[in-house]
Amino acid sequence: MDRSSPNNDALVPVTATIDLAALRHNVRRLQAEADGADLMAIVKADAYGHGAIPIAEVLQEEGIQHFAVARPSEGVQLRNAGLTGRILVLGAPFPNHLSVYTEHDLDVTVSSFETANAAIEQGRPHAPVRVHVNVDTGMGRIGLSPEEASSVIADLADARGVTLAGIWTHFATADEPESTFADTQLSHFEELLDGLDQGIHPEHIHTANTGALLTIGTRSQRFHAPLVRTGIALYGLTAHRKLHSQLDLRPVMRLRARVTQIKTVAPGTPISYGAHWRAPCRTCIATLGVGYGDGYPRLCSGRASVRIGGEKRPVVGTICMDMCMVDLGPPDQSPAQDVQVGDEAELFGASAPTLYDVAEWAETIPYEICCGISPRVPRRYVDDSTETEAKIAANAPPSHNLS
Numbered sequence: 001m002d003r004s005s006p007n008n009d010a011l012v013p014v015t016a017t018i019d020l021a022a023l024r025h026n027v028r029r030l031q032a033e034a035d036g037a038d039l040m041a042i043v044k045a046d047a048y049g050h051g052a053i054p055i056a057e058v059l060q061e062e063g064i065q066h067f068a069v070a071r072p073s074e075g076v077q078l079r080n081a082g083l084t085g086r087i088l089v090l091g092a093p094f095p096n097h098l099s100v101y102t103e104h105d106l107d108v109t110v111s112s113f114e115t116a117n118a119a120i121e122q123g124r125p126h127a128p129v130r131v132h133v134n135v136d137t138g139m140g141r142i143g144l145s146p147e148e149a150s151s152v153i154a155d156l157a158d159a160r161g162v163t164l165a166g167i168w169t170h171f172a173t174a175d176e177p178e179s180t181f182a183d184t185q186l187s188h189f190e191e192l193l194d195g196l197d198q199g200i201h202p203e204h205i206h207t208a209n210t211g212a213l214l215t216i217g218t219r220s221q222r223f224h225a226p227l228v229r230t231g232i233a234l235y236g237l238t239a240h241r242k243l244h245s246q247l248d249l250r251p252v253m254r255l256r257a258r259v260t261q262i263k264t265v266a267p268g269t270p271i272s273y274g275a276h277w278r279a280p281c282r283t284c285i286a287t288l289g290v291g292y293g294d295g296y297p298r299l300c301s302g303r304a305s306v307r308i309g310g311e312k313r314p315v316v317g318t319i320c321m322d323m324c325m326v327d328l329g330p331p332d333q334s335p336a337q338d339v340q341v342g343d344e345a346e347l348f349g350a351s352a353p354t355l356y357d358v359a360e361w362a363e364t365i366p367y368e369i370c371c372g373i374s375p376r377v378p379r380r381y382v383d384d385s386t387e388t389e390a391k392i393a394a395n396a397p398p399s400h401n402l403s
C-alpha cells in the first residue's frame with residue numbers, strides 16, 4: 001500500500017498520521033452498536049480527508065460491503081482502485097450522467113422525477129440502473145417529497161431495467177439528542193413506507209447517520225434490511241464532544257508539524273502578521289511548518305495550543321499560510337531548553353489538543369477540520385496502534401514503512 005512518495009514526503013514539515021488500527025476498532029464498535037443493521041461506510045470527500053482508497057480497502061477487509069460517496073467521480077476513483085462492494089452516490093445526479101453510473105456499477109440517488117424517468121428510459125434488464133430513492137422528510141436539501149416519492153417508487157419498481165436498491169431519508173437534527181424533529185421526520189418516512197404497495201421490495205431501507213445511530217437508535221433501523229450510513233464515527237469522531245462519550249471511539253487522524261526555526265526574542269518583540277502579539281518577556285519562539293494552507297484554521301490564532309516537548313504550549317500571533325509560531329517560554333526552562341529544529345509538535349491527536357479542540361477554536365464542527373486538511377499534507381498510514389511516541393519523536397524523519 002505504498003501510496004506516498006517517501007522522498008518528497010520527507011521534505012514536507014507536516015504529516016497527517018492515519019491510524020488504521022483505530023479505524024478497525026471503530027468499525028467493529030459501530031457494527032456492534034448497529035446491531036442487526038449493516039453499515040454503509042461513508043467515504044466521501046476523500047474519506048473525510050483520511051484518504052478514500054486506503055480507508056475503503058481496510059473497511060472492505062473488515063467486512064463492509066456498502067460504501068457511499070458524494071459524487072460519481074469519487075465512486076469511479078474507488079472502482080478504479082478495485083473496490084468491489086456496492087457504492088452509492090449520495091448526491092443528486094444530472095440525468096444525462098447516468099451512463100457513468102452503469103459503466104462503473106455505481107448506485108444512483110433518485111431525488112427527482114427527471115432522474116427517475118432517465119433511469120427508467122436508460123436501464124436495460126441485462127444492465128439495470130440501481131436506484132436508491134431519496135425522500136425529503138425535512139432535511140430540505142435533495143429528495144422527493146413523501147407524496148411524490150410513492151408514485152416514483154411504484155414506477156421504478158415496475159420498470160424492467162431498474163433495480164430498486166434502496167429507499168432512504170436523511171435527518172437534519174439527529175446530532176441533537178434533545179430535538180424531536182428527527183422523530184417527526186421518521187414518522188413521515190414510516191407513513192410513506194406503510195402506504196407502499198405490498199409487492200414493492202427494495203433491497204435496503206436506510207435512514208440513520210452516525211448521529212441517529214447514537215440518539216434515535218433502533219427506531220431508525222426498524223425497517224427491512226436496514227443500513228446505517230456512518231461516516232464521522234468511522235474516523236473516531238462524532239458531531240460534538242457530548243455524543244463522543246457514548247461510544248468508545250478512537251480518533252484516526254492526528255496532525256503533526258516540525259519545528260523549522262527557533263529563536264529567543266526580547267520582551268515586546270512582535271510575532272507574525274499584524275504584529276498583534278508581542279512577547280511579554282524574554283522567550284523562546286518556535287516556528288512550525290504548518291498553516292492555514294494545510295487546513296490548520298487561521299481562526300485558531302490566539303486560541304490554539306499544541307503539544308511540544310511533552311507540554312501544551314500556545315500558538316502565538318496570526319497563523320500564516322505555511323507557518324505558525326509557538327511560545328515555548330523562557331529559554332532556560334522546559335520545554336524550550338529541550339526542543340530543537342526538526343522536532344514534531346502535535347496539532348491534534350488522541351490526547352489534548354484533540355480535533356474537537358481545534359474545531360472549537362475554529363468555531364466549526366469536527367467534520368470541517370478533518371475534511372479541510374489539504375491534499376498537500378502527506379498522509380502516513382500506520383496499522384499498529386502500539387506505534388510508540390518514540391517512533392514519532394524528535395528528529396526522526398517520518399518513517400514510510402506502510403504495513
Ligand SMILES: *Cc1c(COP(=O)(O)O)cnc(C)c1O
Nearest residue numbers: 042090170209210229230231232
Ligand atoms: C455525509 C452523510 C452521511 C454520514 O453522516 P455522518 O454524520 O458522518 O455519519 C450519511 N448520510 C448522508 C446522506 C450524508 O450526506
